[in-house]
Amino acid sequence: xxxxxxxxxxxxxxxxxxxxxxxxxxxxxxxxxxxxxxxxxxxxxxxxxxxxxxxxxxxxxxxxxxxxxxxxxxxxxxxxxxxxxxxxxxxxxxxxxxxxxxxxxxxxxxxxxxxxxxxxxxxxxxxxxxxxxxxxxxxxxxxxxxxxxxxxxxxxxxxxxxxxxxxxxxxxxxxxxxxxxxxxxxxxxxxxxxxxxxxxxxxxxxxxxxxxxx
Amino acid sequence: xxxxxxxxxxxxxxxxxxxxxxxxxxxxxxxxxxxxxxxxxxxxxxxxxxxxxxxxxxxxxxxxxxxxxxxxxxxxxxxxxxxxxxxxxxxxxxxxxxxxxxxxxxxxxxxxxxxxxxxxxxxxxxxxxxxxxxxxxxxxxxxxxxxxxxxxxxxxxxxxxxxxxxxxxxxxxxxxxxxxxxxxxxxxxxxxxxxxxxxxxxxxxxxxxxxxxx
Numbered sequence: 334x335x336x337x338x339x340x341x342x343x344x345x346x347x348x349x350x351x352x353x354x355x356x357x358x359x360x361x362x363x364x365x366x367x368x369x370x371x372x373x374x375x376x377x378x379x380x381x382x383x384x385x386x387x388x389x390x391x392x393x394x395x396x397x398x399x400x401x402x403x404x405x406x407x408x409x410x411x412x413x414x415x416x417x418x419x420x421x422x423x424x425x426x427x428x429x430x431x432x433x434x435x436x437x438x439x440x441x442x443x444x445x446x447x448x449x450x451x452x453x454x455x456x457x458x459x460x461x462x463x464x465x466x467x468x469x470x471x472x473x474x475x476x477x478x479x480x481x482x483x484x485x486x487x488x489x490x491x492x493x494x495x496x497x498x499x500x501x502x503x504x505x506x507x508x509x510x511x512x513x514x515x516x517x518x519x520x521x522x523x524x525x526x527x528x529x530x531x532x533x534x535x536x537x538x539x540x541x542x543x544x545x546x547x
Numbered sequence: 548x549x550x551x552x553x554x555x556x557x558x559x560x561x562x563x564x565x566x567x568x569x570x571x572x573x574x575x576x577x578x579x580x581x582x583x584x585x586x587x588x589x590x591x592x593x594x595x596x597x598x599x600x601x602x603x604x605x606x607x608x609x610x611x612x613x614x615x616x617x618x619x620x621x622x623x624x625x626x627x628x629x630x631x632x633x634x635x636x637x638x639x640x641x642x643x644x645x646x647x648x649x650x651x652x653x654x655x656x657x658x659x660x661x662x663x664x665x666x667x668x669x670x671x672x673x674x675x676x677x678x679x680x681x682x683x684x685x686x687x688x689x690x691x692x693x694x695x696x697x698x699x700x701x702x703x704x705x706x707x708x709x710x711x712x713x714x715x716x717x718x719x720x721x722x723x724x725x726x727x728x729x730x731x732x733x734x735x736x737x738x739x740x741x742x743x744x745x746x747x748x749x750x751x752x753x754x755x756x757x758x759x760x761x
Contacts, residue, residue: 336698341690370694370697382698385689385691388688388689388691391686391700392700395700397700472605473605474599474602475601476599476602477584477599480584480585480606484596486605486606486609
């Protein structure tokens with residue numbers, strides 16, 4: 334039986350909708366009274382795990398799930414050993430550098446060397462500042478990264494931006510986009526290669542759904 | 548003005564109660580409609596930041612907050628350069644090793660070498676298994692660690708246990724306690740040493756509150 338790892342949070346509804354379109358119903362996860370983290374589709378042909386977005390690639394990498402849905406941002410940050418098989422084209426957002434509106438810096442290269450940059454995406458942030466040869470101190474945070482510049486702890490942040498509302502509400506402004514991100518269907522490499530449990534047919538069904546939607 | 552970093556989640560209510568007892572009212576953070584991450588006490592003598600528990604030591608370490616409240620578990624995991632000045636004696640829980648009820652292992656040393664151990668507390672878990680000379684593979688997860696053994700991804704977990712209800716509901720059983728944890732009042736070392744803004748008086752007031760409660 335195929336197991337699918339679904340991400341809690343922003344991508345969950347669209348992810349469940351996508352699998353519904355290929356005949357797998359995991360909508361029990363959308364019930365606010367649900368406490369289960371593991372359910373079977375009513376047709377008993379597939380199982381789903383409900384996990385944190387960052388944990389989706391882990392379950393797929395270790396083969397506990399053969400498929401998973403997760404944002405490109407998470408894959409890029411973690412560098413997981415999984416196969417990204419379909420760009421699902423929802424959950425669009427971008428990884429950006431932002432500073433205070435009152436900041437004198439309008440491009441990241443203008444930041445003084447050894448500036449502090451707060452981020453939940455430590456790896457993406459380091460990689461970017463290395464690519465522009467600017468030595469910075471990355472301050473790892475778990476949430477509310479916008480507090481970094483507000484409290485004066487950091488000159489800049491690297492964070493995921495979708496509507497830009499959070500930045501605006503906090504008096505911050507984007508000065509560079511590192512990359513765009515969308516939800517990805519990922520697969521366990523070995524299961525994909527061996528086509529275990531008809532995995533490739535299921536992936537093809539998902540892919541054709543996306544083509545129809547576009 | 549003194550700034551206090553308060554942790555979102557389980558410790559927030561008791562933390563706000565504690566500061567209320569020494570004349571600082573941050574109860575606006577308990578209002579479910581509140582979206583602010585930074586507020587001033589009505590007497591205008593102190594400020595509070597509302598941040599993730601794991602970020603509290605970061606704000607205190609960098610001196611953006613002179614005081615903070617956070618669980619000993621987080622301090623131990625992160626090894627932050629902060630001064631732990633008062634054991635607040637609430638938020639009690641323990642860091643434990645747990646396995647499936649059906650597991651043949653009743654003590655961590657019995658786990659086969661190179662077993663997989665899922666945990667949000669990667670550092671605490673590694674440190675423990677090194678201390679008993681058992682090589683294991685730590686699988687870092689962000690949430691719902693109990694799924695590790697349930698899905699068969701890991702033989703054991705290292706996680707924080709308070710009532711034990713989550714373990715029980717998921718058919719897991721504790722086989723070792725690594726350490727006990729309670730909420731700690733932490734201070735920025737330099738501000739503490741220099742007694743900036745009467746920090747030491749405030750700490751003494753908090754300490755005497757705890758002594759009264761015990």
